[in-house]
Amino acid sequence: MTIIFSLFLLTLLVIIAIAIVHTRNLFVCIALMSIFSLLMAVNFFTLDAADVALTEAAVGAGVTTVIFLTALRLTARREKREGTKASLLSLCVLGITMLLLIYATIDNPTLGDPNAPVHVHVAPYYLEQTYELMGFPNVVTAVLSSFRGYDTLGEVFVVFAAAIGVLFILDARKGTGPEYRPEQAGLKHHLIPKAVGGLLVPFVMLFGLYVQFHGEYGPGGGFQAGAIFATAVILFSLLEGEQAALRAVPRSAQMALVVGGASLYGFVGVLCLLMGGTFLDYSVLMQDPVIGRQVGIVAIEAGVGMAVCGSLLSIYHAFAARHPMEGRDESV
C-alpha cells in the first residue's frame, strides 16, 4: 500500500522537479516549488514521518514560499535565456553520476524491511524506553529534545545565525523602514482576503499554541509551532500591510524572541550542569527524573518556538519591508 502510494507521488515529484528547473519564469518556479514541498510532505506522511511532514508543510510550503516571493519582488522576475556554457557537458556528467548512484543503491535495504540495520540498533532503545523515561508517547519529540537535545540546540543556533545574517547583510535592524508606501498597504481593501483572512489570524495562532503544547503527544513541537506562529503574523502583514504588522510585533520584539528563545534553551542546559548533571540532562531539574525531563523539555521547546518564530519573522520583514530601490549602488 505504502509502496504504491509512494510510487505515484514520487513520480509526480520528479516531474515537478524537472519542470522547476526547466521553467524560465522565476515566479512560476516558486509556485511549482510550493507544489514540490507539499508533495514531499505527503511523501513523508505516507512514510510514517508525521512530524517531518508537518515541518515540511509549515516551513517548506509556507514560510519558504513567502520568503522567496518577497525576495523575488526585490530582484528579477525572469531568468535570462543563456545558461552557462557547461550545461550540456554537466548534463552528461550528472546523468552518468545518477546511473552510478542508482546502481550503488542496489545493496540498500529494501523499503520497509524490518531487519534493516537502522531498525535493530539504537532506534529500538528509543521506542522501548521513551514512555518509561519521559512519560509521554511522542518518541520523535523525546529524541529531538532529550536524547539528541544537543543537536536541537545547534539547530536553534543555525536559525539564530540565519536571522542575524539576514539582518546583517540587508542591514535592516533599525527602524521600520522609510515612510509609508502604498504598495505595502496589504490586501485588506479586497473583500474576500479581508473577510476570510482576518478571521483566520487568531485561529492560526491558536493552532500554533496547540502544536507547541501538544508536541509531546502528537506531531508537533517548538519548531513547527514557531513556524506556524510566524505564519500567522505573516498572514496579518499580508492583509494589513507591513507597517501594521511591524507595529504589532516590532523588530525589537522579534529580536527579543530570537535572543530570548536561544538563551532560554542554553539557560536550561547550563542549569542542568549547575545542578550536578551533565549539560542538558534534565533529569536533575526535579526530584523525580521523569518529571524533571518533562519540565526541561517543555522549557526548551518553548525556547525553540520563540527562537524560530522570532527568526522567521525578522527574516521575513527584512525582505518584505525593503523598498526595491533601497540600498542601490549609485554606479548602477
Place this chain on the structure above:
Amino acid sequence: MNLFEVLGHYNYWVFSILLMVGMYAVIARGNLIKKLVGLSIFQSAVFLMYISMDKVEGGTAPILQSGNPGQLYSNPLPQVLILTAIVVGVATLALGLAIVVRIHERYGTIEEQELLNAD
C-alpha cells in the same frame, strides 16, 4: 530480485534523480535565484533518502499508542535528523536570498554571466 524488491528501491532512485536535477540547476543555470532553488531541491533529495530509511512495513508513526501493545513503529531517529536538516536548509536559503538581494542592488543583475563581466 523480485518486483517487490525493485519497487522497494524506488525511493532511492528518486533520491538519485532529484539530487542530480538539483545539481544541474546549480551548475548549469546562470540565474542566482535558480541556483538557490536547485540547491533546495538538492537538499530535499537527501531528506527523502533519510525518511525512506525510517519506514517499517506494517509500522506506524512513532507516537506510541497505549491501547496497542503489539504495534510496530517506524524509526524515529531519521525523522529527528531531518527535522534538523530542514531547518538548516531554510536557514541557508534565507541567507542566500539576502545575498542575492544585495547583489541585485549593487550590480543591477543576478545573472552569473553579467556579474562576471561587471568586475
Place this chain on the structure above:
Amino acid sequence: MSMDLSLHLPILQVIVPLLAAPLVVLLQPRNLAWAATVAVCLLAFAIALQMASRVLLGDILYYEVGGWRAPFGIALQVDAVNALLLVVVSGAASLAALGCRESLFAQIEPRRHPLFFAAWLLLLAGLSGMLVSADAFNIFVFMEISSLASYILIAGGPDRRALLAVFKYLVMGTIGATFYLIGVGLIYMMTGTLNLADMARLVPEVADQRPVLLAAGFITVGLALKAALFPMHVWLANAYMHAPHAVSVFLAACGTKVAVYVLLRIDFSLFQAGNLDHSIRFALFLMPLALLGILVCSAVAMFEGQLKRMLAFSSVAQIGYILLGASLLSEAGLTSSLLHMFNHALAKSALFLAAACLSMRFMDLRIDSLAGAARQMPVTSAVFVLGGLSLIGVPGTAGFVSKWVLITALLEQGEQGMVMVAIVLVSSLMAVAYVWRTLEVLYFKEPAGELKFAEAPPLMLVIAGSAALLNLVFGLMPAVPLALSQQAAQVLIGGAP
C-alpha cells in the same frame, strides 16, 4: 551541589562562545560588543589550553551530553587529534579579534558590530563543536553553524565583490555539507548508529557493500570541498580576498583545517581500519590532488598581484602539504600533517595580520602599490618577513619543523618518495619567489611619492608581532606540538576513534 567544572571542559569549549553569541547581539555601545567577544574568545582559548595540557599527559576527555550513554545520546571526545586544533581555533579567534580591532572598526559600521561579533562567536562555537563532537550527525549541525557564520562574516567585506565571493562559497559549501550528510546517512543506513566509535565497530562488517563505498566517496568529496582541496578550491581565493581583514586572519588560520580534521578522523577510524582496499583508494585519490595543488597553487601565487589573494592561493597549496602527509598513511606522514596544521596557522595568521596592518595605511593591497612601506612601517614589515620565512620553511621557524617531518616521512616511501620530495622542494622555492617578491617591494622599491604616515596602531602591532614571534618560538622549541601530533598520529593509525 558541588560541581567540578573541569569535568565539563569539552562542552564548555562549545557552549561558552555559543551561548555568548545572543548576548553580544544586545550590546549596543561601540566597544562593548568587541570587548565581550575578545573576552569570550580568550576564555575559550584558556579552556582549550587546559584540555590540551591534560591530553598531553595522556588523558582522553569524554563527555556525554544530556547524560545519555554513547550510541543513544551524543558524546564528545577530546584527545590528541583535536586538542591541538582546538588551541589553534580558539587562539586564532582571539588573535584576530584582538589584533584587528582598528581594522574592524574601520571596515564594519558601528551599528552592525553586535551582529558581526555574534557571528564571530558562532563561527568559533561551530568550529569547536565540529572538533569536539564524536557523533557524525552532530558534526554536520556544527559544520552548518560555522558555515553560516563564515558566510555572514565574509559578506561584511566592503567591496561588492565580497557578495559574489560569498555566494559562490555558500553554494559550494552547502553542496559539500550536503554530500557529507548523504555519506553519514548511507553509513547510518548500513550500521544503524551515528556515534563514531560505534560506527567504527560496525562498519568493518559491511565495508565491502556498495552503500558504504558510496558513503566514503561522498564524505571524502564533500569534506574536500569544504577543505578547499585542489581543484575544489575555487571558492576560497575570492572569499579570503574580499572578506574583512580580521575575518581573513581567522579563517586563514583555521577555517579549512577543521574540515581536514573531520576528513582524517572519519576516514581513518571508519573506513581504513582494517580495510586495505580503502586505504589504497584514499591515497590514490588524495595524493595526486595534493601534489597538483601544491604545484599549481604555488605557481598561481607567484603571479598573483593582490597580496591577500596571493596568501589565499598559498593556503590552498599548504592544504596540499597537509593532505600529502595524510595520504602517505604512515605515522610520520600523519604527524607532519597534523603538525603542519598548527604551524601553518601560525605563519598564515602572522602574514594576514601583517596584511591587516598594511591595510590601515594603504587603500588597496595590490603588491605593487606597497612600494617602500618598510621605511614607514618597519614592525609590520618585520612581521611579514618572519611569517614569510616560516611559510617557506626556513630553519629556525615553525614551518621548517613540519616540512622536515614531512620530508622524512616521504623519504620512508622509497623512490616514489624522492619524486615527492623534489616536488616539495620546488614548491618551497616557489614560496621563496612569492614571499621575496613582496619583500622586495616592501623594502627596496622606491615609493611613487613621499610616504607620510606612521606605523599601524599599537595594539595591532603588538599582536601581529607576537604572532610572528610564536613562529620563532615553536621553530626553536617544537616539543609540545610535535608530541601532540605524534600522539594524534598514533591514535589515527591505531584506528581507535
Place this chain on the structure above:
Amino acid sequence: MILVGVAVAILTTMVLAVIRAVSGPSIYDRVLAANMFGTKTVLLLAVVSFIFGRTDFLDLALAYALINLVGVLAVLGFFESRLKAERGRVDE
C-alpha cells in the same frame, strides 16, 4: 475499500492539477493549479490518515489548509505590489 477509491480519485485530480501547473500556459493557470493542488493535498492527507487508522493526525491536514491560504495570499500580494509599482512608474 471506499477510502482507497477516494484516495485514487484525489490522486487523479492531483495529476490533473500538476499537468496544468507544468504546462500552463498562463501564469494564472499555474497559480490556480498550485492552489488546487494544495487543497487536494489536504484532502489526501485526511483520507490517508483514515486508511492508516491514525485519525489523530487529522490536525496535520488542518495545518496544511491554513498554510495553503497564506501561500495564495502571498501570491496575490506579490501581484498587487508589482501592479502598483508598475502603475507608479507610469505616473511618474
